[in-house]
Amino acid sequence: MSNTPFVKEMHAYLKLKGLSLADIDSDYLKPALELAKARILCSCKRGSRYPDNLDNVTDLDLSLLSYPLAIAILAYIGNPILTRRFAVYEARRAGRFLRWEPEEKVVSIARGTFGWDIRRVRLTIGKRTYTLAIHFTDYLSVSFPREPHWKLVNRIMLEGYVLLQKHELARLIEERVRRNIMDKIENAKLDAVPKALEEASLEILRAVRSSGLTETFPSERMSSYSPQGYPPCIAKLVEDATAGKNLSHTARFALATFLLNVGMSVDEVVDLFRRMPDFREEITRYQVEHLAGLRGSKIKYSPPSCENMRSAGLCPEELKDALCNRVRHPLMYYYLKIKRGITYGKEKKPHKEDIS
Amino acid sequence: MERRRSLIRRIFHEFYSERYELIEVPSDLPKREFGFIFFKSPDIMVRHKAFNNSQELLEFLKANVPMHAYYSTAHYKWPEARSMDEKMWLGADLVFDIDVDHIPTPCKTAHDSWKCLDCNLGGKGMPPETCPKCGSKRLERDAWVCDICLQKAKEEVLKLVEDFLVSDFGFRLNEIKVYFSGHRGFHVHIESEKVQHLDSDARREIVDYIKGIGFRPSISLNGDPDMSETGWRGRMARGVYKFIADANADLLTELGFKKREITFLVTNREIILRGLESSPPYWGCLHKLSKRSLNALFDFVKRSYAVDIDERVTTDIKRLIRLPGSLHGKTGLPVVPVGISDIEEFDPFSIEILNSASSLKLKILRKIPTLKLGSREYSFKVNERVKVPFSVGLYMACRGVAEIVNVM
Numbered sequence: 091m092s093n094t095p096f097v098k099e100m101h102a103y104l105k106l107k108g109l110s111l112a113d114i115d116s117d118y119l120k121p122a123l124e125l126a127k128a129r130i131l132c133s134c135k136r137g138s139r140y141p142d143n144l145d146n147v148t149d150l151d152l153s154l155l156s157y158p159l160a161i162a163i164l165a166y167i168g169n170p171i172l173t174r175r176f177a178v179y180e181a182r183r184a185g186r187f188l189r190w191e192p193e194e195k196v197v198s199i200a201r202g203t204f205g206w207d208i209r210r211v212r213l214t215i216g217k218r219t220y221t222l223a224i225h226f227t228d229y230l231s232v233s234f235p236r237e238p239h240w241k242l243v244n245r246i247m248l249e250g251y252v253l254l255q256k257h258e259l260a261r262l263i264e265e266r267v268r269r270n271i272m273d274k275i276e277n278a279k280l281d282a283v284p285k286a287l288e289e290a291s292l293e294i295l296r297a298v299r300s301s302g303l304t305e306t307f308p309s310e311r312m313s314s315y316s317p318q319g320y321p322p323c324i325a326k327l328v329e330d331a332t333a334g335k336n337l338s339h340t341a342r343f344a345l346a347t348f349l350l351n352v353g354m355s356v357d358e359v360v361d362l363f364r365r366m367p368d369f370r371e372e373i374t375r376y377q378v379e380h381l382a383g384l385r386g387s388k389i390k391y392s393p394p395s396c397e398n399m400r401s402a403g404l405c406p407e408e409l410k411d412a413l414c415n416r417v418r419h420p421l422m423y424y425y426l427k428i429k430r431g432i433t434y435g436k437e438k439k440p441h442k443e444d445i446s
Numbered sequence: 447m448e449r450r451r452s453l454i455r456r457i458f459h460e461f462y463s464e465r466y467e468l469i470e471v472p473s474d475l476p477k478r479e480f481g482f483i484f485f486k487s488p489d490i491m492v493r494h495k496a497f498n499n500s501q502e503l504l505e506f507l508k509a510n511v512p513m514h515a516y517y518s519t520a521h522y523k524w525p526e527a528r529s530m531d532e533k534m535w536l537g538a539d540l541v542f543d544i545d546v547d548h549i550p551t552p553c554k555t556a557h558d559s560w561k562c563l564d565c566n567l568g569g570k571g572m573p574p575e576t577c578p579k580c581g582s583k584r585l586e587r588d589a590w591v592c593d594i595c596l597q598k599a600k601e602e603v604l605k606l607v608e609d610f611l612v613s614d615f616g617f618r619l620n621e622i623k624v625y626f627s628g629h630r631g632f633h634v635h636i637e638s639e640k641v642q643h644l645d646s647d648a649r650r651e652i653v654d655y656i657k658g659i660g661f662r663p664s665i666s667l668n669g670d671p672d673m674s675e676t677g678w679r680g681r682m683a684r685g686v687y688k689f690i691a692d693a694n695a696d697l698l699t700e701l702g703f704k705k706r707e708i709t710f711l712v713t714n715r716e717i718i719l720r721g722l723e724s725s726p727p728y729w730g731c732l733h734k735l736s737k738r739s740l741n742a743l744f745d746f747v748k749r750s751y752a753v754d755i756d757e758r759v760t761t762d763i764k765r766l767i768r769l770p771g772s773l774h775g776k777t778g779l780p781v782v783p784v785g786i787s788d789i790e791e792f793d794p795f796s797i798e799i800l801n802s803a804s805s806l807k808l809k810i811l812r813k814i815p816t817l818k819l820g821s822r823e824y825s826f827k828v829n830e831r832v833k834v835p836f837s838v839g840l841y842m843a844c845r846g847v848a849e850i851v852n853v854m
Contacts, residue, residue, distance in 0.1 A: 215679070216669020226615060227640045230648035242651040243658060244665045247677055250616020401660030403647070407761075 120286075122155035127290050129160045133179030133367075134172055134298055159287075161271070165278035166291050171334035171365060172298065177271040178336050178367040185264030193221065193256050200224075200259060204266055213253060215246055222259055223251035232265045237339060241401070316352075321423035322409035323399055324348050334365035340394070340402045342366075343381070344420075348393040350382045351421055395419050453850050454843055455485045457800070458773055459511045461780075462504075464801055468780060469507065469771030471500040473637055477521040477536065481766045482512040483775065491516075493766075496525040513775030516766035519635075521642070530764060537642030540649065541767060542656075543759035544602045545631035546595040553594040557815040561586045591630055591777065591794070591841070593818040599631045600789050606634060606753045607786055610656050614677050619786060626794050628774025628781045633759075633767060649761045658752040663744045670729040673722070678751075685747035686732075687722045690715060701742040707735050773799075778840035793820040795837045806839025807852035808832050814847050 157180075164173050188196050193210075200206045207225035214220075226242065229252045238244055246253045254262075320328065327345040330337060337345070342363070349359050359378045363369055376385070383390030396418050399405045417423045472478050480495040480503075497503040507515065518525065519541045523534035550572055560573035564582035573585040603624060611617045611634070623635045644652075654660050661678065671679035673687060690711065698708045711718070714731065721728035732740060759765060768774065768781045779794045798804075809831050816825040819838055826832060826842075831851060834842070842848035 215675065216667075216671065218669065225640070226652075227644060227648075230644060230651050238660065238662050239665050241654065241660045241662075243655045243661045243678065246679065247614050247655075248616075249613070401654065403650070 119155060119159070122152050123159055123286060123290055125152055125156035126159035126163060127294060129156060129180070130163060130172065130176055130294055131297055133176040161274050161278060162280065162287060163291050163294065164275045166280055166283060166287060167295060172294075173272060173275045174334055174336060175367045177268045177275070180271055181264045181268035184267050185260055188260035188263055189257055196256060196259055196263070197222065200263055204228075204263070208259070209251055211251075211253070215253070218255065220246070220253035220255055222254040222256060223248065224254055224259065224262070226250055226252050229262070232262050232269075238402070316424075316428055319352075319424045319427040320348075321414065321417075321420045321427075322411065323405050324393075324420055324424075326406050326409065327404070328362070331362050331365060334367070336367050338402075341404055343391075344393045344399060344402075344404055346378050346381050347391045348420055348424075350378070350390070351392060352424055356382055356384070393420050450843065450846075450849055451485055454778070454840070455511055455513075457778070457840060457850075457853075458485075458513070458775075459508075460800055460802070461773055462507045462511060465780075465799070466504050466508070466771075468782065469500075469504060469769070470783065471503060472517050472769070474521050475500060475503065477523070477525055479518040479520070479522060479525040479533070479766070480769075481516040481518075482510070483514040484510065485513050485775075488513060488775070494526050494528055507772070512772070515769040515772035517769050518764065519767055520764050535764065538644075538763040538765075540636040540638075540641040540644065540652070541759055541765070542606060542634040543627070543631065543756040543767075544599050544606065544634070544754065545627065545629075545756055546599045547589060547630055548756060549598055549602070549754050551595050551598050553592055557590040557592055557817055559588045561588075589630065590815060590817055590845075591779075591819065593793075593820065595630055596792075596794070600792070602753050602755075603632045603634065603789060604786070605751075606656065606755065609681070609751070610753060611636070614655070615652075622786070624784045624786060624789065625768075625770050626779070626782050626784055626792065628768055628772075628779045628794075629777050632784065633781075635767075644763075646761050646763050649763065650757070653755060653757040653760050656753050656755055657757070658748040661744075661748055663741070667729075667744075670727045672725070672727050681751045682744065682747055683722065683727065685751060686743065687719065689743060689747055690718050690722070701739070701746060703739045703742070704736070707739050710734055774844075776844055778844040779837065795820040795835065795841070797837065799836055799840060803853050804836055805833055805854045806836050806843070806850055807854060808834060808839050808842055808848040809851050810842075810848050812847040814842065 160176065164176055188199070197208050197210070200208050206228040208228075209223045210221065211223050212219070212221060226247060229245075230242065242252070317325070317328070324345065327337065327341055330341075331345060345362070346359050349362070350356070356375065356378050359382075360371065360375050363374050363378075364371075366374075379385050381391045393399075394402065394404075396405060396414075399420065413423055413427060417426065476496065476498050478496065479493065480497065481491050481493040482495065483491050495506075497506065518538075520538040521536040523536055525533060527533045555571040558572060559568060559570050561568040562577040562580060562582055563584040563586055565577060565580040567577055567579045573587050576583050577585060607619075607622055607624070611622055612619060617636060617638070621636055621638050623637075625633045625635065627633050658678070663682075666678055667682060671683040673680060673683040675683060693711055693715070695708050695712070698711065703711075718731045721731050732743075735743070759767070770781050770783060773780050778799070780797055780799065782794075782797060784792050810826045810828055813828055814824075814826045816823060818824075819841075824834070824838065826848075833854070839848070839850065843850050
């Protein structure tokens with residue numbers, strides 16, 4: 091339970107103890123507050139993924155109590171980057187534990203905590219053996235950054251149930267947990283903030299600031315590449331990356347290849363990814379250099395076409411403009427817009443029927 | 447013009463007074479938003495209407511006689527609120543729209559035409575994306591209902607319901623309601639509790655599944671699929687088998703196959719087919735084809751199974767859709783439920799619109815293409831006066847190509 095603090099039983103447990111935020115100064119909760127701080131700091135430390143010192147906390151109470159405290163601190167700080175990092179970090183931690191748990195436990199969490207409709211099956215199709223099936227509505231309720239193999243069209247569905255392997259269910263739970271944590275932090279209501287919580291928040295902010303994490307993105311650097319020419323899909327990815335949102339593999343690929351193709355340097359592209367929750371400079375640099383054609387096959391990669399962007403769920407339909415309808419490739423959009431000047435984008439949007 | 451419109455309105459009025467039993471009151475009525483277009487201002491939609499009970503709705507229809515009537519697929523806490531935020535979305539039915547407008551049929555060149563509003567260039571059949579002469583997008587379309595077009599729409603509905611909604615998505619037939627749209631297609635509604643909370647992204651995934659968008663053979667067809675499998679794997683296996691069995695040089699060349707590959711397929715046809723039908727199946731022979739040709743093959747097969755649904759309708763969780771039992775103002779045809787088992791025989795022109803009249807006398811005002819409506823073919827001359835079945839006459843009058851002379 092302590093490694094999966096999001097489960098329903100935990101909330102009951104805390105209630106049973108009759109604890110509230112106001113007790114934060116008590117000696118009983120102090121160690122938990124320390125642990126909460128450690129959890130947050132770990133989550134935003136670059137490259138640190140699953141620090142052992144947290145896993146070794148054996149005191150169940152302490153571990154459980156630190157979770158809501160961390161949420162309270164982050165809600166108080168209200169920094170979206172820290173929030174996102176914490177959510178990704180905690181979700182991954184939970185996911186990692188789930189992968190080692192027996193299947194019954196994973197299933198019971200999916201059913202009990204999230205109310206998912208899960209069936210146990212035993213089917214071998216193609217080369218894979220599936221032991222689980224989830225109703226497609228529950229499958230789709232976890233809005234994944236959909237990689238091709240998570241797209242419904244590439245899944246095997248039998249009478250409304252999507253076949254899964256255990257590790258895939260764990261991954262779905264992980265994503266659900268991430269979103270739940272985000273929701274909790276974003277919607278947390280803090281009425282009276284105890285002094286200890288305020289101090290803890292300041293302490294975290296100081297530590298984070300010295301690491302350079304909350305520095306704002308140097309936007310002036312971008313100007314030479316005419317960001318005004320970016321199609322809506324790329325503009326959105328830049329915005330998300332700048333805000334430190336966790337981008338899917340395809341999204342990162344699209345963003346990096348696009349920017350390299352319009353003339354951004356490897357350094358600048360790497361900088362843009364600095365805010366990713368799992369950023370590791372050497373790895374990112376290696377990958378970006380690869381995409382730029384400086385390594386390996388020496389082929390410079392192009393970003394995906396509009397159709398592929400759409401399938402990958404990266405084409406923001408609601409942001410599309412008139413020029414979008416005329417091109418089939420994000421780079422074409424960029425070249426046309428730069429050539430014709432940026433006023434083109436102001437053209438009236440095509441009439442959208444809202445009835446049928 | 448005014449007189450013509452008022453005569454049509456009178457028929458609509460009589461319809462809503464006599465045939466109100468056709469109106470199918472949406473479930474959860476008080477939580478639905480309604481929208482109407484009236485005869486006096488055909489360009490304005492009056493939205494944000496709501497009704498507490500079916501009596502109110504029927505009285506409204508009778509008193510106001512809308513040219514078009516719509517209701518929201520969504521349920522709202524406050525359906526009458528003016529803005530979407532204030533309405534408070536609670537959920538939405540899952541809806542599919544199949545419209546032959548988007549599907550090329552061979553008869554379209556016979557009865558459909560288009561005209562560019564900027565340069566007056568015109569042509570037969572489906573309109574191009576943009577005007578080939580001036581590049582304008584303002585193309586006016588003259589589209590007609592015809593039996594062959596409807597037949598195509600019916601096939602798509604059957605494919606959608608039987609192959610996808612029942613077999614893959616596991617819906618029961620009694621959860622699926624099919625309605626004739628009043629024009630050139632069908633609407634499929636699913637109101638089950640389970641689908642209500644799907645967001646727009648989730649619905650897009652459903653659309654992509656049904657249209658085969660984002661299908662990756664390298665993922666889905668991993669481990670050679672068997673023809674008896676369900677879902678896309680089974681469909682692809684059966685489709686590839688059929689493709690190889692029927693393949694001829696012309697089609698293969700059209701798909702971009704190289705000469706060498708065509709010879710390979712034709713000479714080894716039997717061996718390849720035997721591999722596909724053996725258990726476990728063996729697809730190894732196909733890997734002799736280049737990646738490009740193999741993808742062209744998969745894409746061709748995929749397209750033959752995918753259903754052409756209008757993705758905008760399904761992904762829009764705040765959409766208004768035609769009220770079952772209402773009349774379509776541009777055709778005079780009623781939006782009616784159609785049973786899946788009866789769909790093949792369905793003929794929108796056979797539905798009685800008024801109890802009191804069975805035919806109309808028309809004066810033809812403009813040129814009308816020869817059309818097959820229901821079981822009969824119609825061909826009119828300009829200025830001719832003809833007696834036609836009521837629904838055919840009302841259709842012509844609503845299209846503005848004929849004037850009603852007499853109700854009989």
